[in-house]
Amino acid sequence: MPDAEPTTGPTTAAPSLVTPLAAASLSSALDSPDYPRLVARLRHLDGCRQPVHLRGHVEHRDPLTGRLLHRYTTTREPGGVLRVACKTRRASRCPSCAETYRADTYQLIRAGLAGGKGVPDSVTTHPAAFVTLTAPSFGTVHTRRESGGAVAPCHPRRNAAPCPHGVRLSCTVRHGADDPRLGTPLCPDGYDRTGTVLFNALAPELWRRFTLALRRRLARAAGLTLAELREQTTVSFAKVSEYQRRGLVHFHAVIRLDGPDGPASPPPAWAAFALLADAVRHAAPAVTATPPAAPGVPARSFAWGRQLDIRPITTTGHLTDTAVAGYIAKYATKAAECVGTLDRRVRPGENLAALHITDHARRLIAECLRLGALPELAGLRLAEWAHMLGFRGHFSTKSRRYSTTLGALRSARATHNQHRHDDITTGRLPLDDDQVLTVAHWAYAGRGLTPGEALLSAALTGKPLPALFSDERGSECPSSS
Structure with missing residues (x-):
């Protein structure tokens, strides 16, 4: 139930390069009698x-007498609707809401390493590793290499013979960090697009099998059965998925060893970082995932790439709990934008050639659609997740006992925001009998901002304008092959 506090006009001038439609829309908003209320909502x-x-109303009533204490209705809002934040996690869609999601993820990850949010501070003594599981290679791509502080040539091969498609697989360019060629194949026709999208689709299953193999290896190293392992220790984790520019996902994970009751109990004496690192080192290459057999699709199994990074997390030094939490939280708000793909699902019958995407992404999307049409691969839902290049897993996940939850953090924020409405009371004593019944009815009525509202919001908040007014594309994304 928002408060309609009159406010002054914007303090920052709107951008000068706007369309006539946006200028007319802004002028209409400025001249509207609802302008003060619109400013308050946009702030x-x-x-x-x-x-x-949203369109609807909220009523606060005395539960004993039914007397109406207060009523809020959206009819008093500009346009007859209440505008509420979208709360998306994708920075490409809404940087402001994604920042809230990023901050929540940061708190969730850090609490599992340093304590807080219901996790005892003693968790800092539990062995924890920062693990990166990568994807294998499906073809040579342009990459940025650094050697001795200088950028090295991409793929210098003096005597490289042409591939079957007539392309010489060599590149002597020292690519800049923003070079659009980064992540694209040296030979687009020879790149294994089938393997790329199938690996993305099977990556969540590979992670599940990795966690099972990790527990088995820990039990064997400790001389225990799996049942005995569960009685002595808990393997807790939190992970995030990250896209590389070549279009493949890999996972960053915090893996921690706790006692049988989670972070509140100390792990057994044998549960040291060296044992955890050894278990990860053995479990990662031990697991594979095989897609269903389909006509025209070669039979194959997929495994993690050869690059495996395992580092201890400490409270001091280079890889601290703060650094790890910040790194994971940053990628929790990103998707596949850096590959040059879409930020929405591909509609049936859509003309891929007309889409404003990179050629590499277009070919990968087309392969998802081709494979998704095969009945044998229907369970992978490749066509549905073509814009994600086949990956359909959650971008950030955690085990049940790792730390707090995003739901708990959001609930605490909602409770904090609700305190400003605690002045609604029945006036009845004693206070423990002063209960108020809240009845709400809401209906979805659309979303978004008019061009004028978008300009006004940018001027009021200092936040960047949406893509309607700019040609921003892409985001940070590793380019390694």
């Missing part, structure tokens, strides 16, 4: 680019 949204529009 409250704090730069949300695609707020959800």
